[in-house]
Structure formats: C-alpha cells, structure tokens
Amino acid sequence: DAGVIQSPRHEVTEMGQEVTLRCKPISGHDYLFWYRQTMMRGLELLIYFNNNVPIDDSGMPEDRFSAKMPNASFSTLKIQPSEPRDSAVYFCASRSGTYQPQHFGDGTRLSIL
C-alpha cells in the first residue's frame, strides 16, 4: 500500500515568495493532519481535517499560513508571504477513524532564505 505522499521533499526559496506544500493521504483515511517540526519547538500540530473539512486550525501560527483539502486525496499547506522563521520540516499525516494511529509522510524540508 502506498503511504502518505508529500511533495516536494525539499524546498528552498527566498523570503517573500509563496510556498505550497502538497500531501496525498492514504486512500480511505478520513483524517489529515499537518505538523511542523523545528529544533526549538519540536513537533507542532498546525491543522487537521476530517472528511475534507478543517476541524481545528488553532495551531496555524499566522494568517500567512493557510491549508485546504479540496478532496479526499489531496491537501495543500500554503505560506504567503514566506519568512525565514518558517524554515522547518513540515509533515502531513493521515489516519482512518478514531482508534487508528497516524501515518506520516516523509516530510518537506523548507528553507526560506
């Protein structure tokens, strides 16, 4: 079975540019999560969706961050405009139902210069 697929694996861009991270969850999973990992703050939940609907976005740091899930097989996390402090590894995870664990993608390492 294919796991959670994230793209790109690495992204390097200049401050002020728009960044779009992509995620394809495992087929049949109805929950999707976006995390950010930094040395200082560890793993932080940014937002999660249930059946394509955003349920909790309280972890989104600023209005510069937005996330969408137009269908069950695709989600994006967008940063506009990007800043150097957004540099981190961004993970997408998905799960099926209430009692199953989350399965993570390989992450996108984002570097904002």
Next chain:
Amino acid sequence: AQTVTQSQPEMSVQEAETVTLSCTYDTSENNYYLFWYKQPPSRQMILVIRQEAYKQQNATENRFSVNFQKAAKSFSLKISDSQLGDTAMYFCAFMKIGNYKLTFGKGTLLTVNP
C-alpha cells in the same frame, strides 16, 4: 492540557544490548492512547508501538516492548538486541480518545554503536 516529557535528550547503546527510553506524561484523562514513534536520519516518522490505557498488558512488537505504569503516568520503551538500524530519534506521544490530537515529547536521540 496534556504534556509529555522525555527526560533523556540523548542515549547510546552497544549493538546487541538492551536499552530503555523513558517517557512520562501528565493528564487528567482516563481513556487515551500512548505511542512511540521513530524518526531515523531519513526523516520518516515511523510508528513503533502503541498502548491503549485501558489495557493492563504491556504492548510488544518484536524487539520493542513498553512498560506502561498508568498510576505513575510512565510509558517507557525497551529495545532488545539493539541493531544499528535502530539509530534514530524516538518520540513518545499521547492521544486522548475523541480528541484526535497527538501531543509529542521533545524526543530522545538514540545511537546504536557497533
């Protein structure tokens, strides 16, 4: 709010030996799950093992086992017969049933030496 504490930022072990990673958590909930995730240098987050709080029996997955002490709010991971491929960052995580959020500890970097 729940908190998860991993008091050992780094540990090392010789190949084939046994090592135990510590995790404590703070919660007022009675029904929850606990997890150990492994993050090798390749950056993947891999589920190692999980424990349901209502189960008294400690979970086991091959060389990995946990010591779950609910009253003490302790959830340690034991790795037996350590292998070089076990070198990774290990994260302990808590999930309240019905909440869906995972709360992670800061992680323990485990190095297995040949």
